[in-house]
Amino acid sequence: MGESEIIAERAPARFTVLGLLAIADSHEVAVLQPSKPAALLAALLVRPNTVVSVESLQRVIWGEETPATAKAALQTCVLRLRRLFGKYGIAGNTIEAVPGGYRMAADPQTLDLLRFRSLVGRAGAAGDLGTELALLRSALALWQLPLLTNVHSDALHRDDVPGLTEEWLRSTERVFDIELALGRCREALADLRPVAHAHPLHERFSEQLVEALHRSGRRGEALAECRRVKDHLLAELGVDPGPALQRLELVILRGEPWPGAPGPTARRAAVVPSGRPLSPGPLRAATLAELPGRSADPVTDDTPQGQGAHRDPGGPATGELVLATLVQAGLLEEAPHGRYRVHDLLRTFTRAAAGSRSPAPPGRAADPQPDPRADHGQEHRADHRPDRRAERPAERRRGCPELLESPRQPAAPLRPTEV
Incomplete structure (x- = not known):
């Protein structure tokens, strides 16, 4: 069987630039070795069907220091590419010389880009x-x-x-x-x-x-x-x-339920169920009904008997309940011996609350003062220990996986080829 018959049996060759620069057909994928003709071909393929100026092609091949013989050397690179194309049944005029530069003809069947x-x-x-x-x-x-x-x-x-x-x-x-x-x-x-x-x-x-x-x-x-x-x-x-x-x-x-998946064509700001945008406000004594993940019904409260008095849903929450909820929300991390590590956001909120707190009205207890010892890397002892059944926050994952690879696999075996 002659070479022309082998070429006739091959599927139309195609170029790839979304990965390695290569020429592929049904038999093989020929990966071009680094060379000046390969750089020229890549520069034409990333701008298909467009006139690429001689000056631009020279910068791609030689950089900013273009030799005096660059124009003649560029024509030699084009001739070498056309000879390579002939091995895969690609017409030599696929690279077209036009006034001021060169143009590479391509379509979706011949170029992956x-x-x-x-x-x-x-x-x-x-x-x-x-x-x-x-x-x-x-x-x-x-x-x-x-x-x-x-x-x-x-x-x-x-x-x-x-x-x-x-x-x-x-x-x-x-x-x-x-x-x-x-x-x-x-x-x-x-x-x-x-x-x-x-x-x-x-x-x-x-x-x-x-x-x-x-x-x-x-x-x-x-x-x-x-x-x-x-x-x-x-x-x-x-x-x-x-x-x-x-x-x-x-x-x-804050433990709020997800407000709804944003549509793929628009990114909405996250809002709470009431429809108001989330914004950090001064801290205050929370009631049982306001704490995330807690029911307002005192009968459903899961605090063990003997560890706290009966809670009124309209009254302030105990320190034990507040600590347990903060641990569950990830704002506090429980350490040995009744100590806690404070999340940066909680520390910021407590400082903001301390600076903006007004005197308590008559007959009402003032909000508890934030612990001034809560700072980066420091631990402090809490007045109350949380319920031991409170969930610990998930440990932070470490490491950085490599870039996700595309599932595409070459349709034919790879082999290096020189131009």
Whole structure:
């Protein structure tokens, strides 16, 4: 069988840039080795069907120090690529010389980047969330991060790769928005957690992870994620998380039920059931009916007999009940010998309350003063010990999983090829 017959039997070759730069057909995936022709091909493929100027291509290949022979060397690179194309049945005029530069002809069948964009466009026009989700997952399956690691070009990785990565980020964020809107919180966690950890500066992923954990009944892990993001942003950039993540943390700390899954096309501010936005206010003595997770009916109170007097639902809660509730909410962490570690948010609230407290009216006891010894890293002894049945907050998870890999697998064996 002659070479022309072998080429005729092959499926149309396609180029890949959403991973390694390669040429693939039904028989094999030829991964291009780092070289000047490979950098030229990558620069044309990331801007398909567009005229790329000679000056831009020279910067991709040689950087800012372009040699005097760059124009002739660029033409040599084009000739080498055309010879490579002939081995895979690709027409030589796929790279077209035009006034001022070169243009690479491609379509969704011959370039994975255009196929990805076609699927994303169809997903945006879908009439239901299920169809949109399926199309987006098919589009994201084309990716193998990180991009173009076999192309050694600082200009390409500085000017073009970040824009491609942003397309992946937007589509991935949309997938998780749809998952949460459909109530698939537990199912989304397996993919959402590693993506959020791999992109700690992309706060939307962290917001989605905290939401999914909280709606799955894992409040301790949700609070630990809030702390992880806060610590990372403070260490790396010296800033606090954005308002959306702070509102989520307040919803969890106050023990409020989730106000409703936000739609995938709009991000609503978290609100309490009354419809008022959450805002930190001065602390005061809470009544039994106001404490999260407690019934206003004194008959249903689960305090053991002999450990406290009968509670009036309209009266103030005892110190024991307040401590137990704070431990359950994650604001206090119980330590040995009746000591407690204070959450930063609780310390901030108590200080704000101390500064804004007005004198108590006649006949009413003043609010208890916050313990001035509650500070970073310090422990203090409480006046009352909480009910030992109070749940301990979940331990913070450590570690940062690697970037989530796409499930796509090459259809044919990989082999390196030189241009």
